[in-house]
Amino acid sequence: MSLLRNVAAGLRSLFQREQVERDLDEELRAYQEMATEEKIKQGMSRKDALREVRLERGSVDAAKEVVRSGGWESFLDTCCQDIRYGLRMLRKSPGFTIVVVLTLALGIGATTSIFTLFYDVLLKSLSVASPAELYRLGKESRCCYWGGYSQENEFSLVSYDLYEHFRNHTQGFVELAAFQASDPLFSVRRSGRPDAVQSYPGEFVSGNYFTMFGVRATAGRLLTSTDDRPGAPAVAVMSYRLWQQNGSDPSVIGAVFDIDSAPFTIVGITPPSFFGDTLRSNPPDFFLPLNAGTLMPLADAGDLNQPDSDASGLAQTRRQ
Amino acid sequence: MLVLKTLALEPMHGYGISVRIEQMSRGVFRLNAGSLFLAIQRLERDGLIAGEWKSTENSRRAKYYSLTEKGQKRLNNETREWSKRVAAIARILEAS
Numbered sequence: 001m002s003l004l005r006n007v008a009a010g011l012r013s014l015f016q017r018e019q020v021e022r023d024l025d026e027e028l029r030a031y032q033e034m035a036t037e038e039k040i041k042q043g044m045s046r047k048d049a050l051r052e053v054r055l056e057r058g059s060v061d062a063a064k065e066v067v068r069s070g071g072w073e074s075f076l077d078t079c080c081q082d083i084r085y086g087l088r089m090l091r092k093s094p095g096f097t098i099v100v101v102l103t104l105a106l107g108i109g110a111t112t113s114i115f116t117l118f119y120d121v122l123l124k125s126l127s128v129a130s131p132a133e134l135y136r137l138g139k140e141s142r143c144c145y146w147g148g149y150s151q152e153n154e155f156s157l158v159s160y161d162l163y164e165h166f167r168n169h170t171q172g173f174v175e176l177a178a179f180q181a182s183d184p185l186f187s188v189r190r191s192g193r194p195d196a197v198q199s200y201p202g203e204f205v206s207g208n209y210f211t212m213f214g215v216r217a218t219a220g221r222l223l224t225s226t227d228d229r230p231g232a233p234a235v236a237v238m239s240y241r242l243w244q245q246n247g248s249d250p251s252v253i254g255a256v257f258d259i260d261s262a263p264f265t266i267v268g269i270t271p272p273s274f275f276g277d278t279l280r281s282n283p284p285d286f287f288l289p290l291n292a293g294t295l296m297p298l299a300d301a302g303d304l305n306q307p308d309s310d311a312s313g314l315a316q317t318r319r320q
Numbered sequence: 321m322l323v324l325k326t327l328a329l330e331p332m333h334g335y336g337i338s339v340r341i342e343q344m345s346r347g348v349f350r351l352n353a354g355s356l357f358l359a360i361q362r363l364e365r366d367g368l369i370a371g372e373w374k375s376t377e378n379s380r381r382a383k384y385y386s387l388t389e390k391g392q393k394r395l396n397n398e399t400r401e402w403s404k405r406v407a408a409i410a411r412i413l414e415a416s
Contacts, residue, residue: 030335038339058353070362191332
């Protein structure tokens with residue numbers, strides 16, 4: 001209640017300023033007058049009495065100032081005055097104003113665009129469960145190309161055997177996933193259809209790849225560790241982009257596609273914002289289990305299980 | 321608290337309050353107009369006193385303040401607290 005009353009009184013002195021001022025003035029004048037009359041009664045002249053009262057009790061104007069600055073509204077009032085003064089000064093020197101406004105506008109604009117770029121490229125690029133917990137293993141930033149690679153100078157690509165060893169013997173990570181070091185094009189056609197074979201970018205990934213990123217399927221399911229075992233049924237995941245380009249056909253899930261001449265069942269669709277592990281112009285449209293490489297006689301990845309073949313590793317730290 | 325106490329007897333205008341305080345304190349407290357009216361403004365905004373314009377005995381308009389129910393309660397509380405504090409300080413001073 002008292003807060004409301006306080007606010008109301010403050011607002012009144014802001015919006016009915018003249019009335020409030022008049023009241024205060026009248027009250028203080030009456031106060032001064034009464035004090036002066038008291039002195040005159042004691043035998044002083046009016047002039048002396050007034051002077052005496054001012055000395056003893058302070059002047060009316062000083063008292064007004066004290067009372068005015070006592071309420072919360074005086075702060076607002078001072079701010080308004082300062083702003084008005086600032087605007088007046090700015091109007092006085094238009095050249096300066098233009099320079100300041102332009103500088104601020106350019107500054108804000110530049111900062112915004114840089115942040116937008118930074119946000120899109122670095123912060124939003126991996127739409128995964130917890131990007132801050134992702135680590136890429138290796139010394140150099142190299143994942144998807146082989147040219148000029150030398151294991152002596154950099155330690156960025158690992159063989160499948162070494163990946164398995166790391167995965168099974170490293171305690172510090174929740175998941176240690178791997179994906180293929182090159183980015184092949186697959187020749188794909190839906191089984192039993194007379195369409196022309198088309199080529200699409202794809203990637204071999206370890207069974208825990210999607211689990212590690214913490215992404216969920218738009219439809220169907222994503223790959224799991226059971227899909228990535230020798231002898232497991234041949235399954236694959238299709239990108240949301242490709243699925244959407246073909247009319248988001250629900251019958252795709254469960255359908256068999258011939259990928260590089262081997263039949264793969266599509267088990268699910270990636271989420272719309274997931275474009276694989278790396279930012280690149282041709283994100284994978286098909287994700288296949290690493291072990292499925294052996295099923296494909298023509299694929300480069302056919303020798304992924306050989307000791308000298310390479311896979312890149314990506315790891316996620318243990319959650320605390 | 322002093323202003324509240326003054327108004328507990330009867331409604332009074334600003335000058336009356338200051339004179340009464342001076343008299344009751346036997347001239348020890350002489351209030352400056354600024355501090356007095358600032359205190360009055362605060363008490364009024366807190367709803368402890370209420371002001372009303374009336375004419376004085378010299379047919380001059382003045383704002384008379386009276387104690388509200390809430391003000392009476394506050395006065396009782398503060399008086400009790402004050403006595404407690406003064407008694408405590410006195411005991412401490414006597415002890416040494």
